[in-house]
Amino acid sequence: MRGRVQPLIARARDRGLWLWLALVVVLALAVAARMVALASQPGGLYPDEGAEALDAYKLLHVPGFHPVFFHDDGGREALYAYLVAGAFKVGGETVLVLRTVSATIGILAVAALYPALRRFGRGAALAGMAWAAGALWLICISRDGMRNILVALLATMLLWALIHWADRPGRGSALIAGAVAGAGLWTYQPMKLTPLLVALWLLWIRHRQRDRYQELKAGLGWFALAFVVVAAPMLLTAVFDPVNYFGRVAGVSPLNPTNSDISVFTHTLRTLGMFVVTGDPNARHDVSALPLLGWPLFLLAGTGAWRAWHDRDDTAHALLLIAFPVFLLPPLLAVDGGVPHFLRSIALAPVLAGLIGLGAVELFGLARSRIHAPWIEPVTAGALTLLFAGLGAGSVAAYFSRPVSDRYQAYSYDVVALAQAATPVDAVVIDDYNRIDVEFLTDAAFGDASRRPGIFTSGSRIGDPARYTEVLALSRGDLSAALGPAVAGRARVMARAPDGRPAVWGVAP
DSSP: OHHHHHHHHHHHHHHHHHHHHHHHHHHHHHHHHHHTTTTTSSOSOOHHHHHHHHHHHHHHHSTTOOOSEEOSTTOEESHHHHHHHHHHHHHOSSHHHHHHHHHHHHHHHHHHHHHHHGGGOHHHHHHHHHHHHHOHHHHHHHTSOSTTHHHHHHHHHHHHHHHHHHHSOSHHHHHHHHHHHHHGGGTOGGGGGHHHHHHHHHHHHHHHOHHHHHHHHHTHHHHHHHHHHHHHHHHHHHHHOHHHHHHHHHHHSTTSTTOOSSOHHHHHHHHHGGGTTOBOOOTTTOSTTOBSSOHHHHHHHHHHHHHHHHTTTSHHHHHHHHHHHHHHHHHHHOOSSSSSOSGGGGGGHHHHHHHHHHHHHHHHHHHHHHOOOTTHHHHHHHHHHHHHHHHHHHHHHHHHTOOHHHHTTTTTHHHHHHHHHOOTTOEEEEOTTTHHHHHHHHHHHHSOGGGOOEEEETTOOOSOGGGOSOEEESSHHHHHHHHOHHHHTTOEEEEEOTTSOEEEEEEOO
C-alpha cells in the first residue's frame, strides 16, 4: 500500500510545482507587457490622464485639498488620484510614475484572478490568468494613467468576495463582501452596477437554492453595513451632489439629445460585435480596432458559458452568468464616443477570464474523455498554452509596433510639446480641456504653481502681451486671436507632427 501511495504523493507534488511555475511565468509576462518601455510607450499625456496627475499634485501641495470626488473632467472618484499622490511622494511627479500606478494595478488585477477563479479549479484559474496577462485590451488600459484600471482589480475582488461569502456564509464573509462591494464605488462608472449584480444574484440563489439563500440572508445586514460604511463618501456625494455624481452617466446616455451620431440599433450591434467582429476605434483602448477576443477565444468563452449554464445551480457559476449581462450594460447604454467602447467594458475582464478558464477546462476534459490515449492530455494542454502564448505575443507585438503617428493625437503629443516648450516667463494659449496637461506638466517641471506660465483660453485676447517673453499656441489662428494678425504673422513653428504639419507655434510679442 505504501509503495502505491508514495508515487501518487510525488505526482501531486510535481503537479503543484508545475502549477506554481506556470503562475510565475504568467505573472512575469503580465509584468513585462505592462511595465516594459513605459516611459516611451504610449508617450504623450492625454488630458484625462493629466486631470488625475494634476489632482494628485494638488493633494500634495494645496493645503486643505482632500476631496473624495472631483468635479472637473466630467466628475471623477478620487481613489486613483490618492494612489498617484502617494506614488508621486515616493517617485516624483512625472508621467512615468502616473502610468506606473496603473500598470501596477493592472498586474495586481491579473494576480487576483487566481484566488477569484480558484473555485472553478486550478486549471480554470490559470487559464483565465493567462488570457488576461496577454489580452491587448487590458494591456492598453493598464499602461494609461487613468482610474479605469481600478475596475479590473475591484471587479475581480468582488467575484472572489461574493463567491467566498456564498461558500462560507457568516458574519465575517458578509462583511468582507460588503466592504469590497462598497470599495468598487470609489473606482469608475461600471461599478455603480454592483448593487444590481448582488440583488440579481441573491434572487437567483433564492430561486434555485432556498437553504443557501437563508444562510446568506442571515448575513445580509452585515453585508449592507460594510457596504454603506466603505461607500459612504460616494453615497453622500450621490445624495448631495447628484448633478456632478451622475452628470457623466447622463451625458453619455441616449437621454442626451446631442448623442445622435449613431443610431441605438447600430450602437448595440457594434457593441455586441466587439468580441469577434470589430474593435474600439480609440487608440488609447485598442490597437488597429482589433476585436476584444477573436473567434478562438470567443468559442472558448462560449464553451465556458455553456458549462456555467449547466452548473447554474452552483452559486459561483451563477455569478458569472449574471455578471456578464450586468457589466455589459455600461458599453451598451453609453452611446457617446467611439463604438464599441472597451474602456466602459472593463468590468467584464474577470467575467471573461472566468468563462475562458471554464472553457479551457471543459475542452481539456472533452478531449480526455473522447480520446483515450496517453498523449491527449499533454497535447491539449500544449495547444491551450500555445493559444494563450500566441495571444500574448501578438498583443505585445501589436502594441509596441505602433508608430508615433498612430499615437500622436490619441495621447496629445502636441499639447505635451507645447507645455515642454513653455517657461515661467511665457504665455500659453490653449483650450480649457487641454490646459489640464499644461498645468500639470509646468507645475511639475517648475516645482511651484506660482511659476506656471500665463495661460489664456483659446479665442481670448491677451491684455498685456509685453509681460511675456514668448506666446505659445497650437495654431497660428489662436495666436492671431490672442495677439492680432500682425504679430501672429511673425510666429515660427516650434514643433511638428509626424506628418510634418506644424503642431506648436511661438512668437515674441
